[in-house]
Amino acid sequence: MTVKEELTEGSGEHDGxxxxxxxxxxxxxxxxxxxxxxxxxxxxxxxxxxxVYLVVVNAPGWPRTKETFFDWGYAREAFPKVLEGLWLNVRxxxxxxxxxLVLGMLIAVARTLRGPVFFPLRVLAAAYxxxxxxLPLIINLMIVVLGVPALRLQxxxxxxxxxxxxxxxxxxxxxxxxxxxxxIESVHPSQRAAARSLGLGxxxxxxxxxxxxxxxxxxxxxxxxLVSLQKDTGLVSIGGAVDAVRAADIIVGRSLxxxxxxxxxxxxxxxxxxxxxxTDWVTARMDRRRAQGGTx
Amino acid sequence: xSDAPVLRMxxxxxxxxxxxxxxDVDLEVAPHTVTALIGASGSGKSTLLRCANLLEEIDDGAxxxxxxxxxxxxVDQDAVRRRIGVVFQAYNLFPHLTVLENIxxxxxxxxxxxxAEAEARARELLERLGLxxxxxxxxxxLSGGQQQRAAIxxxxxxxxxxxxxxxxxxxxxxxxxxxxxxxxRGLKDEGMTMxxxxxEMGFAREVADQVCFLEGGVVLERGTAEQVFGEPRQERTRxxxxxxxxxxxx
Ligand SMILES: Nc1ncnc2c1ncn2[C@@H]1O[C@H](COP(=O)(O)OP(=O)(O)O)[C@@H](O)[C@H]1O
Ligand SMILES: [Mg+2]
Numbered sequence: 001m002t003v004k005e006e007l008t009e010g011s012g013e014h015d016g017x018x019x020x021x022x023x024x025x026x027x028x029x030x031x032x033x034x035x036x037x038x039x040x041x042x043x044x045x046x047x048x049x050x051x052v053y054l055v056v057v058n059a060p061g062w063p064r065t066k067e068t069f070f071d072w073g074y075a076r077e078a079f080p081k082v083l084e085g086l087w088l089n090v091r092x093x094x095x096x097x098x099x100x101l102v103l104g105m106l107i108a109v110a111r112t113l114r115g116p117v118f119f120p121l122r123v124l125a126a127a128y129x130x131x132x133x134x135l136p137l138i139i140n141l142m143i144v145v146l147g148v149p150a151l152r153l154q155x156x157x158x159x160x161x162x163x164x165x166x167x168x169x170x171x172x173x174x175x176x177x178x179x180x181x182x183x184i185e186s187v188h189p190s191q192r193a194a195a196r197s198l199g200l201g202x203x204x205x206x207x208x209x210x211x212x213x214x215x216x217x218x219x220x221x222x223x224x225x226l227v228s229l230q231k232d233t234g235l236v237s238i239g240g241a242v243d244a245v246r247a248a249d250i251i252v253g254r255s256l257x258x259x260x261x262x263x264x265x266x267x268x269x270x271x272x273x274x275x276x277x278x279t280d281w282v283t284a285r286m287d288r289r290r291a292q293g294g295t296x
Numbered sequence: 297x298s299d300a301p302v303l304r305m306x307x308x309x310x311x312x313x314x315x316x317x318x319x320d321v322d323l324e325v326a327p328h329t330v331t332a333l334i335g336a337s338g339s340g341k342s343t344l345l346r347c348a349n350l351l352e353e354i355d356d357g358a359x360x361x362x363x364x365x366x367x368x369x370x371v372d373q374d375a376v377r378r379r380i381g382v383v384f385q386a387y388n389l390f391p392h393l394t395v396l397e398n399i400x401x402x403x404x405x406x407x408x409x410x411x412a413e414a415e416a417r418a419r420e421l422l423e424r425l426g427l428x429x430x431x432x433x434x435x436x437x438l439s440g441g442q443q444q445r446a447a448i449x450x451x452x453x454x455x456x457x458x459x460x461x462x463x464x465x466x467x468x469x470x471x472x473x474x475x476x477x478x479x480x481r482g483l484k485d486e487g488m489t490m491x492x493x494x495x496e497m498g499f500a501r502e503v504a505d506q507v508c509f510l511e512g513g514v515v516l517e518r519g520t521a522e523q524v525f526g527e528p529r530q531e532r533t534r535x536x537x538x539x540x541x542x543x544x545x546x
Contacts (some may be wrong), residue, residue: 194388197349198402199378199454208401212392 002027071259078251078260082267085247089271092165092233092243097226099169104176109206111177112184125177132174137232141167145239164236172229179221183214220286223279230275231268244268300363302327302458302489303348308357310340310347310513317343318513321357325458325506328487332500332521335510336536341493342385344510345460348491349380362457378406381451385463387443389435389450395422396431399450407454414453421449425479441472448479459483461492497540501525509533 003019056062110118110125132140144167149158157163187210195205215222237246244267248260303325310318317340325331333341346352348359350366350373359367366376390398399418403409409417422428425445435443444464451459461480465473477499483490484503494500500507500521507524509517517524517533528534 190384190386190388191390193351194382194384194390196374197351197377197380197382198450199374199406200402201374201406204405208405209390213390216392 067257069258069262071257074251074255074257074259075263078248078263081247081251082244082260082264085242085244085264086267086271088161088236088241088243089230089233089268092161092168092236093226093230096165096168096172096233097229099165100172100176100225100229101222103169103173105180105211107173107177108180108184109211111181112206129174129177132171133178135171137167137171138235138238140171141235141238143167144170145236160239160241161236164239164241168229168232168236172225172232175225175228176222179218179225180214182221183218184210186217187213217286220279220283223275223282227272227275227279230272234264234268299326301325301360302362303491304360305344305348306358306360308344308347308359309355310343310352311355316513318347318354321513321515323508323515325489325491327489329489329505330484330503331491331506331508332504333491333493333508333510334495334497334500334524334536339510340513341510342462343513345382345462345491345493348458349382349460350376351382374406378402378454379457381454381456381459383444383447383451383459383461383464385466387435387440387447387467389443389447391435394432394434395427395438395446398435398446399453402450402454418449418453421452422446424482425449426475439472440468441475444468444472444476445479448476448483452483457489459488459490461490461494463493463495465494465496495540497525497537509536511536 003023059065107125107128110121111129113122141164145160145163148156148163191209191213192205195209196202200208234243234245237243237249240246242250244264245261248264251260252258301324303323305321305323308318308321308323309316321340321344323331323344333344335341343352347354354367357367358365361376361379364371364376366373389395390401393401396415396418399421400409400411400414403414403417404411419428419431422431425448427442427445427449430438430442430446435446438446444467448464464480465476468476473496477496480490480492480499481503492500492504502521504521507519507521508515509524509528509530511532517528517530523529524533525537528537
């Protein structure tokens with residue numbers, strides 16, 4: 001706390017304390033140093049920005065690039081369509097996000113089950129995570145979105161949105177299962193022992209003692225995966241579902257101008273920023289608690 | 297259930313990997329008595345307690361709780377554990393739950409006690425152990441002594457038949473040891489049957505009806521506190537007690 005904070009906050013004891021010259025000097029020096037750091041930061045940002053600008057603008061192909069990627073008229077045309085498409089991405093995120101959390105949790109729990117009875121389940125869960133963590137999402141999407149309709153199965157949907165969402169859920173469940181599993185394993189065995197010694201059964205110990213702690217610890221990486229899922233919903237466009245990317249695609253196909261892609265890209269970035277900021281905030285808060293000696 | 301022992305161990309053997317940690321251990325704990333397990337670190341005190349609570353599976357021998365052989369593979373282990381309270385050296389409170397939630401978890405989820413009733417009993421116990429104001433706190437906001445007392449309340453909340461205490465003051469600052477020992481003394485006065493592993497020899501001498509000296513997984517000497525501390529028969533018990541005295545713990 002600085003002298004200024006202490007005085008304006010007025011929370012300190014009024015014990016007639018007068019800050020020493022040493023403290024005042026120290027704080028003056030710190031302020032000067034902070035001002036200098038800010039100035040240097042601002043200057044270097046400006047210089048970097050200027051350099052990038054000059055390099056891009058003076059590139060031989062810039063006039064043509066500007067025309068095909070940064071056309072104001074096409075941007076205005078694309079924006080409402082892209083936004084309309086984005087609604088599909090948002091819905092996909094909500095539905096897939098929920099499905100991924102549930103499925104990921106089930107797989108993670110299946111992997112931690114002990115005893116020979118659960119051997120097949122354990123192996124299945126392990127194989128699942130290994131497979132879908134390794135399989136590139138784009139290939140997964142193509143197989144599911146393009147392959148499943150080709151089978152012409154009776155009663156199986158060919159809706160690219162549903163199939164795309166399924167593919168996303170398959171891949172992300174594997175990621176999230178690993179996050180949950182790491183969380184479960186990070187809970188010290190003595191916690192389980194304490195639960196068991198109170199008479200809680202295996203399942204109750206998992207539900208009331210282990211999982212709550214595991215989930216709490218893994219909130220930051222989980223949010224990270226959700227941010228990632230949010231932008232990967234854009235990949236369902238490869239099956240023809242009209243999301244933000246596909247909406248841009250349609251205009252590009254007609255006009256041969258790429259500005260709509262830029263618009264769609266910026267819209268995705270804008271959508272993920274609140275989520276990443278939220279993730280940062282949660283992470284920082286948890287780090288602070290841990291630094292203070294909290295356990296979760 | 298007059299004078300039949302609450303806990304009885306017969307020829308219990310337990311090993312981890314290749315090393316035998318308990319061999320041929322016999323133990324009888326009469327109702328409303330306190331048994332102290334003393335012995336150097338690594339002598340098997342914690343393992344004995346963990347076996348009694350079925351947290352470890354024994355290799356040979358048998359254990360009875362109130363005439364029921366609990367090492368019979370057909371018994372419901374969860375049901376057995378419900379009748380035994382355990383307090384650990386490291387408290388092992390659940391960090392994501394408040395003190396009150398820590399205490400009411402087992403009564404509510406295991407014994408099906410309605411929430412209001414479970415909370416009323418928890419508050420009453422907390423009050424009695426001097427933690428009246430701490431019900432809503434999370435464990436990490438409590439001092440070590442308070443955490444350990446909360447852990448004792450948690451163990452008591454299910455009205456156990458037998459309480460196992462594993463070096464419950466070993467992790468505490470010296471000035472906090474007293475408050476926890478006072479609680480144990482109170483429990484003895486109320487007639488709680490307890491087995492405690494401890495390094496507090498003065499305390500063991502004061503509260504224990506029976507003292508067992510363990511070394512290398514064997515109960516080398518047992519008797520009343522007077523006997524074991526006053527006139528130990530075994531040379532090794534004498535040596536152990538001398539070391540303790542030199543360390544200023546007796
Ligand atoms: N889970 C375990 N795996 C392997 N060895 C163990 C385990 N638990 C205890 N031991 C060993 O058993 C011996 C007795 O340990 P313990 O019962 O904790 O002794 P005490 O509580 O008297 O200090 C020690 O040598 C210890 O290393
Ligand atoms: Mg021990």
